[in-house]
Amino acid sequence: MLIRTTIAPASRPNSLRDLGITSASDIGITLSEFSYKKGMEIFGEREPAEYVYQVKSGAVRSYKLLSDGRRQIGAFHLSGDIFGLENGTHHRFTAEAIVKTSVRLIKRQRLQLVADNDAKVANNLLSMTTSNLEHAENHMLLLGRKTALERVAAFLDEMNSRHNAAGVMSLPMSRRDIADYLGLTIETVSRAVTRLHRARVLTFTSNNQREIVILDPRRLASLDLS
Numbered sequence: 001m002l003i004r005t006t007i008a009p010a011s012r013p014n015s016l017r018d019l020g021i022t023s024a025s026d027i028g029i030t031l032s033e034f035s036y037k038k039g040m041e042i043f044g045e046r047e048p049a050e051y052v053y054q055v056k057s058g059a060v061r062s063y064k065l066l067s068d069g070r071r072q073i074g075a076f077h078l079s080g081d082i083f084g085l086e087n088g089t090h091h092r093f094t095a096e097a098i099v100k101t102s103v104r105l106i107k108r109q110r111l112q113l114v115a116d117n118d119a120k121v122a123n124n125l126l127s128m129t130t131s132n133l134e135h136a137e138n139h140m141l142l143l144g145r146k147t148a149l150e151r152v153a154a155f156l157d158e159m160n161s162r163h164n165a166a167g168v169m170s171l172p173m174s175r176r177d178i179a180d181y182l183g184l185t186i187e188t189v190s191r192a193v194t195r196l197h198r199a200r201v202l203t204f205t206s207n208n209q210r211e212i213v214i215l216d217p218r219r220l221a222s223l224d225l226s
Contacts, residue, residue: 030110035101037100040096045091045094051106051108052085059173060095061173074093143183156169159171168212
């Protein structure tokens with residue numbers, strides 16, 4: 001379900017630069033904006049991939065439901081991130097708003113047409129696709145070769161590097177989301193976070209433990225807890 005966000009014409013995004021995509025010229029395009037309530041589906045697995053999306057505010061999770069009913073989250077998309085880029089004609093994952101979220105979207109066909117005639121846009125899209133592939137490879141390594149503590153530390157290090165503001169890192173996702181991203185149980189994630197807290201690698205600023213301050217980023221990255 002799409003809920004259109006009403007914005008003034010003067011502030012309506014109308015160029016690829018509004019999506020963070022550079023172009024040889026300031027190409028006028030049509031960008032739409034929609035808002036989603038917490039937990040609302042943006043697109044479903046196997047649905048036609050007709051649009052490319054960007055998170056304007058809020059956060060999005062992309063996931064698959066496995067045959068046994070478990071959920072595997074493939075990626076978290078934060079403010080400014082572009083998602084929904086597919087190699088094929090259908091979406092491979094379901095995308096869902098983690099919190100109240102606003103997104104911009106552009107017709108995939110229109111974007112491809114521009115890329116066919118603009119080398120800068122084509123390079124941008126190639127870079128995004130390559131980055132998504134690199135993230136998928138790193139995620140596979142994370143799930144297959146690292147201990148539970150290393151997975152949680154790597155996740156927090158990634159979120160900290162993607163967080164724009166210095167100081168407090170506010171996580172929009174729940175412990176269940178984190179567990180489904182890392183292939184762990186909620187209890188295992190909680191134990192790992194507690195261990196990092198006791199080791200003074202991080203601390204909390206709220207009771208729900210989603211407001212985190214990384215006290216020792218270098219130690220978190222190296223996981224040197226000895």
